[in-house]
Amino acid sequence: MAAAPTASSRSAPTASSRSGMGDRFLWPAIGNFALALAARLAPRSPEALNNAAWYLATDADASPAEGEEAIGLAERAAALTEGENPTVFDTLAAAYAVAGRFDDAATTAERALAAASREGDEELAAEIGERVELYRRDRTYVRPPLEEQGR
Numbered sequence: 001m002a003a004a005p006t007a008s009s010r011s012a013p014t015a016s017s018r019s020g021m022g023d024r025f026l027w028p029a030i031g032n033f034a035l036a037l038a039a040r041l042a043p044r045s046p047e048a049l050n051n052a053a054w055y056l057a058t059d060a061d062a063s064p065a066e067g068e069e070a071i072g073l074a075e076r077a078a079a080l081t082e083g084e085n086p087t088v089f090d091t092l093a094a095a096y097a098v099a100g101r102f103d104d105a106a107t108t109a110e111r112a113l114a115a116a117s118r119e120g121d122e123e124l125a126a127e128i129g130e131r132v133e134l135y136r137r138d139r140t141y142v143r144p145p146l147e148e149q150g151r
Contacts, residue, residue, distance in 0.1 A: 049077035050088050057095040058143035067098030086116035090128050097140040105135035 053073035056066045074092035081088050089112035096105035109132040116125040131141045 046077040046080040049073045054091045057098045060142045062098045070095035084115040086112045094141050097135050102135050102138045
């Protein structure tokens with residue numbers, strides 16, 4: 001079984017080494033395609049499914065339809081982890097929020113928070129705790145743009 005994804009596995013590569021005006025628009029499309037392909041090529045990989053779901057659910061332009069797709073991917077990842085994987089439940093919570101299911105998002109994020117705390121991952125627990133508050137206010141989580149990741 002593949003190792004459970006970690007919070008650090010969610011970050012896309014930084015765009016700092018790339019130049020040119022088109023890169024800003026091209027790399028998100030490539031990332032979307034690559035993650036969707038990975039989920040299709042590795043349908044039994046919780047990491048591939050989770051990362052594709054996270055990318056869809058936390059995109060600044062995510063639609064409710066993409067939220068539903070992310071829910072399906074994250075639910076499959078959760079079933080494959082056979083337990084309380086905080087990262088997978090954090091992703092599922094983000095997907096629920098994008099789909100407008102904020103009560104489910106908050107409940108699922110609280111489950112992720114409890115699991116992260118049990119595992120002693122205080123950094124992840126703090127991040128999830130911030131997202132719980134967003135979902136309670138009927139707001140989605142949006143990951144930082146590529147330019148800001150990895151700094």
